[in-house]
Every structure is written in C-alpha cells, then in structure tokens.
Amino acid sequence: MASLPRTFSRVRRRGPVAAPGRLRRTLLAAAVTTAVALPIVGASRPAEVPAPVPAAVAPLRAAEPGRLRAELEARYAAERVALGEAGRTAEEYGARRRAVSLRGMAGEGRRFLEFDGRDGGRSVEVVGDLARAERIAVLVPGADTGLDSYGRFRAGAVALQRTLTKELGARAAVVAWLGYRTPATGSAASLTPGRADQAAPRLRAFVEELARLRPGARITLLGHSYGSVVCARAAAGLPAAAVVLYGSPGTGADRVADLRTGATVWAGRGADDWVGGIPHVRLPLLAGSELGFGTDPMDPAFGARRFAAGDGGHSDYLAPGSVSLRNLALIVDGQEPARA
Known part of the structure; x- marks a missing residue:
C-alpha cells in the first residue's frame, strides 16, 4: 500500500467516547463512503498498456538440482x-x-519464472539460486505494486535475500510474486477480498509447484498489507512452514484456526504504520461480498505469534538494516525472531 488515505488517518480522541451503537454507525458510514467515493483514486492509475500475448513455456519438472538449474536457465x-x-x-x-x-x-x-504484461502485468522473479535453495521466501505485495513501480518491490526481495545469505549464512532464494493485479490504496477493491480471492488459487498452485521442485526446502509465505489477505486466502493446506502477515489490515478470518493451515502464523506491525489505525470491521455487502477484513492479526485473540517490527512505517518492513527485516529473515530461516 502507498501513503495513508485521509479517511484512515490517525485521529486523536477528544471529548466523550461515542456510544457503541453510534460508533458502529460512524464506522459503517466511513466504510461505505470510502468504498463508494474513493474508487476515483483507483481511476487515477496509469492507463492500461498493451503487451504481447506471452509464449507458452515448458513446465518445470526436475527436482534434482543440476537438472532443475538447466530447466530454470531456459525459463529465465x-x-x-x-x-x-x-x-x-x-x-x-x-x-x-x-x-x-x-x-x-x-x-x-x-531471473523471471513468469511474466505477462497484459491486464496491468503479472510477474514472478527469483532472487538467488532456487535450484539449491534450502530456504525459500515468497513475497506477496500489497496495494499499488505493479510493473511501473516494480523496482521498490524487487529492492525488498534483494534486501531479504542478502540478509538471509550474508548475515544468517542461509542457502536461500527469495521469490517476488506479483501474481495478481493489486488494488489501488483507498479504492473499493482494496477494502474487499475480491482481488485476494482471485489471486489465492494462483498463489497456492505456485507454492505447491515450489514444494514439488524443492521437496526438502523450508518455504515461508510473507504477505504485506493487502498481500496478507491473499496469503490468508491461500493458506489452507499449503505446504509452507510459516505464513507471515505484516502491515496487515486483517485477513477476513477471526482467528488463526480459521486459516486451516499447519504453518506457523506470524504477525508484525511497525510502530509508525498507519494501517494500525484503520477500523477492524467486516460488513456484509451485496452479492455475498464483505467490506473490511475483521480481526486485527496483532490482536492476541487472533492467535498469531507476534514479532517485533521496530519503529518503521507501512513501507519500511524490508528496509536494509531494519529490525523488521532481520526478524523476517530469522522466521524464513526457521529461527526465533525477537518477539513483540
């Protein structure tokens, strides 16, 4: 997600606290106003750019590192x-x-495993040696991440891979998974799970393929912001050791058990992250959809393990040298991070 929309700005309480019924009506009004009025923010995104239909590529089949590397090089x-x-x-x-x-x-x-420039663009890039990786991190981005701003997303993947290999000595690869069309911050799409529901099957299939190609590797799924909703939707039965939700607005689940995953679920939020100030509500809409994502993953009632994410803001979790980056790397490596 990008900078904080005014609708979700932190506001200091002044005067008496509103009654529960009044507060609920206020939150409902704010949420509906946001859903209806702020799609104009999304409309300001760059116009669709045409791109060729991608050529079919042969599926990756080998699990033996030497053969897999040859197949990967051909794909790249x-x-x-x-x-x-x-x-x-x-x-x-x-x-x-x-x-x-x-x-x-x-x-x-x-090193790209997948690329399709149509419909806003999709891509899957590998940082590191996937053929021999013993630790694989799959980064799933949030709102406003796309081909035009791709450099920021990749920089985080590079920082995480360097921390894993240079500081922790892990044999690691990081996959920057931009496998869905991310919503614009503040748009109606960013406040409902529709895009996440569309993305989850693709993410699940990708992680299952990774597990097949690297059966001995530890796979960790890391979802930032709206990407945490995608990860939560894909988590059920996924062959991952850990699922990390950071800078999360909620997942649509009330508790970890609702994710139906055997993976360890972690949650973290920087002290200066504006997403902590949004209302954690879930309101029914027409056609069976919902507005909002419900329980805060940082709420003890949710049941996630909480890691220390430092003092950073919403876009700072993978900043080189940060507390959050090191703790994310420790989780990927199967070590215990500093707890929140």
Missing part, C-alpha cells in the same frame, strides 16, 4: 525475451515509464 531466458518484447510494445505505445521499468526487468542476470 524465455521470460527475458518476453520482457524485451513487452518493453518495445510499451515504448511504441508511448508508455515511457513502463518501457523503462521493463527494460530493467529484462536485464542480463535477472
């Missing part, structure tokens, strides 16, 4: 071609920012 090369073609299409269309971003993504040494 194919996706590098696809990125180059999409970059040229964006340039011809006049989408300069997209073209610049795609040229960087297509650079030598970059």
Whole structure:
C-alpha cells in the first residue's frame, strides 16, 4: 500500500467516547463512503498498456538440482525475451515509464519464472539460486505494486535475500510474486477480498509447484498489507512452514484456526504504520461480498505469534538494516525472531 488515505488517518480522541451503537454507525458510514467515493483514486492509475500475448513455456519438472538449474536457465531466458518484447510494445505505445521499468526487468542476470504484461502485468522473479535453495521466501505485495513501480518491490526481495545469505549464512532464494493485479490504496477493491480471492488459487498452485521442485526446502509465505489477505486466502493446506502477515489490515478470518493451515502464523506491525489505525470491521455487502477484513492479526485473540517490527512505517518492513527485516529473515530461516 502507498501513503495513508485521509479517511484512515490517525485521529486523536477528544471529548466523550461515542456510544457503541453510534460508533458502529460512524464506522459503517466511513466504510461505505470510502468504498463508494474513493474508487476515483483507483481511476487515477496509469492507463492500461498493451503487451504481447506471452509464449507458452515448458513446465518445470526436475527436482534434482543440476537438472532443475538447466530447466530454470531456459525459463529465465524465455521470460527475458518476453520482457524485451513487452518493453518495445510499451515504448511504441508511448508508455515511457513502463518501457523503462521493463527494460530493467529484462536485464542480463535477472531471473523471471513468469511474466505477462497484459491486464496491468503479472510477474514472478527469483532472487538467488532456487535450484539449491534450502530456504525459500515468497513475497506477496500489497496495494499499488505493479510493473511501473516494480523496482521498490524487487529492492525488498534483494534486501531479504542478502540478509538471509550474508548475515544468517542461509542457502536461500527469495521469490517476488506479483501474481495478481493489486488494488489501488483507498479504492473499493482494496477494502474487499475480491482481488485476494482471485489471486489465492494462483498463489497456492505456485507454492505447491515450489514444494514439488524443492521437496526438502523450508518455504515461508510473507504477505504485506493487502498481500496478507491473499496469503490468508491461500493458506489452507499449503505446504509452507510459516505464513507471515505484516502491515496487515486483517485477513477476513477471526482467528488463526480459521486459516486451516499447519504453518506457523506470524504477525508484525511497525510502530509508525498507519494501517494500525484503520477500523477492524467486516460488513456484509451485496452479492455475498464483505467490506473490511475483521480481526486485527496483532490482536492476541487472533492467535498469531507476534514479532517485533521496530519503529518503521507501512513501507519500511524490508528496509536494509531494519529490525523488521532481520526478524523476517530469522522466521524464513526457521529461527526465533525477537518477539513483540
């Protein structure tokens, strides 16, 4: 998610506290107003940029590291071609920012397992040696993450992989999974689970493929902001050792048991993260949907293990040298982080 919408700004309480019924009506009015009025924020996103239909690629089959590396190198090369073609299409269309971003993504040494530039763009990039990784972190981003701003997302993946390998000595790979169209902060889509429900089957299938290709590796799913909703929706029965929800607005579940996962569930929030000030409500809408995500994962009643995330804000969890980055790396490595 990007900067805090005014609707969710922290407000100091002044005067008497509203009665429960009045407070509920106030929250409902604020939520409905946000859902109806703020889609205009989403409308300000860059216009759709055309991209070629991606060529079919052979599925990855080998689990033996040497053979898997050869298959991965072939896949990386194919996706590098696809990125180059999409970059040229964006340039011809006049989408300069997209073209610049795609040229960087297509650079030598970059490792993409998947890329599709259509419908806002989807990509899955590997940082590190996936063929021999014993620790695999899958990063799932929140709102406002896309191809035009991809560099910020990748920087977090690089910082986490470096912390794992340089500081903890782990044989680790980090996967930057931009496998869905993220909502815009403050848009109606960011306040309902629709995008997460669409993304969850893709994420589940991807993690299951990772477990098949690297059967001995420890896999950790890390969801930031709206990405934590995606992770929660995908968690049931997933072959992951841990699921980490950080900067989370809620998951739509009342407690960890509702996620139906055998993974250890962790939650963390920086002291200066505005998401801690949003109302944790879940209100029914038409067509069976809901507004809001309910119980705060940091609430002891939710039942997650809480790790220390330092004093950072909503976009600071993977900042180099931060408390949150080190603790996330410790979780990925199977070690005990500093507790909140």
